[in-house]
Amino acid sequence: MQWGHIKTLFILSFLILNIYLVFQFVQKQQDADLGIIFSQETTIEDQLEADNIKIPKLDMNVKEETYILTSEKVFDEKELEKIQNKDDRQTVVINGNFIVSQLEEPIPIPKNASNQEISDLVKGQIFFPDEFVYWDWHKELNVLIFFQQIEGRTVYYNEHGPGLLLVYLNDKNEITHYTETLLNKTDAQGSGSKPLIQPMQAIEALYNSNDLHPNEEVTKIKLGYYSRLIEEGEQVFAPTWNVTVNGERNYFINAIEGFIFSSIDKTFLDTMIEDNIFKIHSLNDEEEKEFEPFLDMLNKKQQFKNRSEIEK
Numbered sequence: 607m608q609w610g611h612i613k614t615l616f617i618l619s620f621l622i623l624n625i626y627l628v629f630q631f632v633q634k635q636q637d638a639d640l641g642i643i644f645s646q647e648t649t650i651e652d653q654l655e656a657d658n659i660k661i662p663k664l665d666m667n668v669k670e671e672t673y674i675l676t677s678e679k680v681f682d683e684k685e686l687e688k689i690q691n692k693d694d695r696q697t698v699v700i701n702g703n704f705i706v707s708q709l710e711e712p713i714p715i716p717k718n719a720s721n722q723e724i725s726d727l728v729k730g731q732i733f734f735p736d737e738f739v740y741w742d743w744h745k746e747l748n749v750l751i752f753f754q755q756i757e758g759r760t761v762y763y764n765e766h767g768p769g770l771l772l773v774y775l776n777d778k779n780e781i782t783h784y785t786e787t788l789l790n791k792t793d794a795q796g797s798g799s800k801p802l803i804q805p806m807q808a809i810e811a812l813y814n815s816n817d818l819h820p821n822e823e824v825t826k827i828k829l830g831y832y833s834r835l836i837e838e839g840e841q842v843f844a845p846t847w848n849v850t851v852n853g854e855r856n857y858f859i860n861a862i863e864g865f866i867f868s869s870i871d872k873t874f875l876d877t878m879i880e881d882n883i884f885k886i887h888s889l890n891d892e893e894e895k896e897f898e899p900f901l902d903m904l905n906k907k908q909q910f911k912n913r914s915e916i917e918k
Contacts, residue, residue: 650810657820659813664806668829670799671845671861674756678703678768678839679788689733696896700885703768705733705786708900712780724750728773731781737788738771744871747879747907748775751871756792760830762848762858763874764789766841772878774903783900785882795842800862808847808859815866817857826850832858832867879904 654661680702681689689705690697697707713731715724721740728750729735738752739760753760754769761769769789776782803811805827812818832846845861856869883904886897894901 650806650813653813654809659818659820660823661806661809662824662827664804664827666805666827666829668802671802671829672794672799673834673845673862674792674831674843675795675840676756676789676792676843677841679790692733698889698893698897700888703787704885706783706882706886706897706900707732707786708783708897709781712776712778712782714778714780715775725752728752728771728781728784732771732773732784732786734786734788742871744875746872747875748777748779749773749875749907750775750781751875754789756789756831756843760828760848761789761843762830762832762846763870764833764841765874765877766833766836767878767881768841770878772875772882774900776903783903785878789841792843802845802861803847803859803864805847808849808861811859811864811866812849812851812857817866817868818851822852824849824851825853829861832860834860876908879908883908 681699686699686702689699694711695707695709697705699705709731713727715727719727724743725740728740729738732738737754739755741751741753741760743750750773752771752773753762753764754771755761756769764770768787771786772784773781774783808827809818809824818824826848827850828848830846830848831843834842834844836842844863847859847861849857849859851857858867858869859865883901886894886901886904889897
């Protein structure tokens with residue numbers, strides 16, 4: 607009888623223990639489910655606020671856009687005559703599409719000039735000024751970067767060249783040379799409009815990729831274009847969000863496919879300088895000699911780049 611009582615007590619004890627463990631498991635599962643629900647209900651706006659990340663007012667209402675197709679502009683005879691007959695500078699057009707200009711007298715940039723003042727000063731000197739918008743002054747290489755606008759939207763960092771104005775400064779911050787290329791008018795590419803990632807989704811993509819950190823500020827978000835691919839001399843550009851963080855870091859989010867690119871001023875300029883040197887060397891001996899001062903400047907900038915890379 608005593609052994610029977612002991613056995614019954616063991617059975618009851620294990621039964622109570624199993625009931626307790628099942629209760630604990632169910633409770634933890636409920637807590638986990640509540641955590642998932644809470645996480646799902648937490649919006650990106652809530653997360654940004656919790657991390658003290660400020661964003662601008664997002665009032666852009668662009669729902670759909672197309673890829674665009676264009677090619678490099680080749681100047682016609684009338685345009686070439688206008689370009690090559692301008693006084694106070696030596697100008698040549700290489701391959702009918704690449705303007706190289708060397709000013710007879712350097713033009714100083716005023717100390718503490720605003721972006722608007724720099725833009726106005728440069729546009730008073732170049733051809734097709736209404737096509738371009740000022741982007742940045744790369745101080746290390748002392749080059750002003752202008753991008754072309756298409757239908758009011760900026761074409762960012764076209765690595766294939768067209769749609770770019772580079773203004774070169776000497777060590778006194780005076781404009782001495784510039785190179786200029788343009789894109790043609792565009793056509794829609796593909797089967798029609800595509801739904802766009804919205805500005806808040808672009809910001810969320812940066813946040814999720816750890817490119818946007820606590821206590822930072824999104825200072826600007828603007829829709830432009832970024833090169834998607836090139837085929838047989840024609841380029842396809844994708845609608846792209848330019849998101850600026852803290853007024854200095856630029857990111858580019860493909861507004862259809864969601865790819866993220868960061869600002870590439872230095873690498874981009876290195877490539878463009880090499881391309882400029884190559885194109886000027888394609889001139890005949892007499893023309894190349896006229897642009898020796900420019901070649902010297904470009905080679906010095908390239909040497910500075912190589913020196914900087916070695917020091918790293």
